[in-house]
Amino acid sequence: MALAHGNLAWAQLFGGLSRNGLALNVQIRRTIVAAIEAGNLPPEVRMPSSRQLSVLLGIARNTVVSAYEQLINEGFLVARQRSGIFVAAERAPPLAELCRLESAQGWSARFAVRPSEMQQITKPRDWINYPYPFVFGQFDPTLFPANDWRESVRAACSVAEINVWAGDLVDEDDQDLIEQLRLQVLPRRGILASADEIMITIGSQQALWLLVQLFVGPNSSVGIEDPGYPDIRNMVRMRTSRLEALPVDGSGLVPDAAFARCQIAFVTVGHQCPTTAIMPLSRRRTLLEVAGRHDVVLVEDDYDADLSFESGIEIPCLKSLDTDGRVVYVGSFSKVLAPGLRVGYVVAPRAVIAELRVLRRLMLRHPPSNNQRATAMFVALGHYRTHLRRTAAILAERAQLVDGLLTELMPGCRWRRDAGATSFWVEGPPAFDARDLAAAARQHGVLIEPGDIFFADPRAGIACFRLGFASIRTERIEDGLRRLATLMPATVTLPRRVRGEA
The missing domain is CATH 1.10.10.10 (Winged helix-like DNA-binding domain superfamily/Winged helix DNA-binding domain)
Known part of the structure; x- marks a missing residue:
């Protein structure tokens, strides 16, 4: 040039x-x-x-x-x-010159594990550029509280605040964020915890990884919901082959004989992933009773707790019902604010947190303390609660819109969305292949998530797909669903869904 x-x-x-x-x-x-x-x-x-x-x-x-x-x-x-x-005349050699190294041959033979061969949830990296992104776990930029977040970041970047968080915390966390969790976030879920029972993580994903490393060995029997979160299934498979596929019904996880055989089980009772089923209080009590009788440790992944935006009686989380300290609670700010923030946390007995801190230290010492302090400021200034109120009304409007359109446009499908969930779990006719639909829809600017990835046997979920609505603007929902409907099979055989059934 x-x-x-x-x-x-x-x-x-x-x-x-x-x-x-x-x-x-x-x-x-x-x-x-x-x-x-x-x-x-x-x-x-x-x-x-x-x-x-x-x-x-x-x-x-x-x-x-x-x-x-x-x-x-x-x-x-x-x-x-x-x-x-x-x-300037004096500069370092171009980066391209420094990186011209010959690649060693035969790397694959050296790998102790092959994570790339496991089934992964895949979403286009440029999803935000698609006009109709019905994807789960992403955010709508128009809902992000940019001004409030800027104020929180500025407050966390004063000279006095920088002197607090800029040092190496070793295996500690920002004490202000721990305190805000104790005072303003966890009590909303009925959880009362002391500071030494809480640890910050880089999103809930790191929390789950650390818990798998701590609790799962080659001979461990581990329960995973089926269908369930694919990443936790993959994490466990890298540690043990003794996986128990735990069945899910209209009330969530079924605490059956397979569950009783487990040493530890990973559960989503607030909104079952991916069906969105809310586990009733009676089932939660039964789950805890069976876990106590058979000495099963429960990891409660409450990934979207604060997004329960619809009115109604709130059901206590498992951790708040736990009387013998066998529930480890995992939470995150990702679904509420933005996934890129990567701030999650674990609530567990002191002995568990002490081991997790050492394990985390071996990985990365501690999450970035500037992000921790900014998040603490965001909560302490009241922005978090205000954001929840603002977001709730918009998400409730979107949920109602999608529900009505599915009734009109996809009468041959069954679908489910329990109160407060930000996605619909849709099941098509028996011969329907949601993977084909997703591929065709993407060519028309519509993104959906095929459901086969959530099942231990992918063939069981070929007819299913997940339809998220937190990342798509309200005014684009109708056009997006109408485009999607034109790509659905002309002949459908299933009856209209019965509300509350998967």
């Missing part, structure tokens, strides 16, 4: 600038740094003047001046009086 000559090359270099993304001066700096590191801007190349570049890009001159000044201060550019601005 002959960047020293003509405007065309410079226009190509800065062609990726967006008026809707980061601040323009930040984008200019990133573009120049990337070009220097890649060797596309060699030393001593003269940069366009601030006036020339501002005219070329159609932006304010001060924006370019600001970008140049910061790059000069950081040593990427140099200013020479009456000559202009140039790429």
Whole structure:
């Protein structure tokens, strides 16, 4: 790229600038740094003047001046009086040159495990660019409380606050976040815990991984819901072959003989994954009674607890009903705020938390403490509760809209969504293949999740799919579902669903 000559090359270099993304001066700096590191801007190349570049890009001159000044201060550019601005002469070798290493052969034979061969939930990385993303576990940018989060981050970034969180906490957590969990978050679920019974994790995913490492050995018998969360099934399979596929009915997990054989079971009683079934209080008590009688440890994955946005009697979580300390509770802010935040937590007896802290330390010491402190500020300032109220009304409206449209557009399917869930579990006719539907729908800008991945035997879930509505804007739901309906089989044989049945 002959960047020293003509405007065309410079226009190509800065062609990726967006008026809707980061601040323009930040984008200019990133573009120049990337070009220097890649060797596309060699030393001593003269940069366009601030006036020339501002005219070329159609932006304010001060924006370019600001970008140049910061790059000069950081040593990427140099200013020479009456000559202009140039790429600095002294710099490290281009990153591309440093990375040209010969790959060793035969890596696959060296692997002790092959996680890539396990069935994984897959979603397009660019899901947000699809017009109709009915995906679960993602967020709608229009619902994110950007201003409140900025205030919380600013409050956490004062000099005094930085002095608190910038040091290495070793295996400790931000005490303010622990306190906010104790005072404002966990009591909503009926959980009273002391500070030494709580540990912060990088999302609930890390919490589940750590618990598998701590409790599951080669000879452990482990219960996994079927259908259930695929990632926990894969985590357990990497530790033991003794998996018990625990059946699920309209009330959630069935505490049967298979359950009684387990040493530990991973359960989703708030909203069963993926059917959304809420386990009734009577079943929860039975589950605890059977677990106590057969000495089964229960890991309660309450992944979307605070999103129970519809009115009604709240059923206590298992942890709040636990009288003999056998329930380990896992929670997260991901579904409520944004999955990229990656702040989760474990509530367990002191002895368990003590071991988990050491185990976590061996992995990464502690989650980023700046994120912990910002989250604590968000809760302490009342933004968390306000966000829940704002989001609740919108999600309730979307749920009602989807329910009515499914009745109209897919009468041959059965579906289920228990109160407060942010997805529908849909089952088509026996000959229906949701994988084919998902592939065809994606070509039309509609994203859904095939249900076979959730089953121990994928063939049992071929006719099922999950339809999330937390990440799609309300005004796009109807058009998206109508497009999806046109791709459904013309002949359907199943009756309309009976409310409350899977």
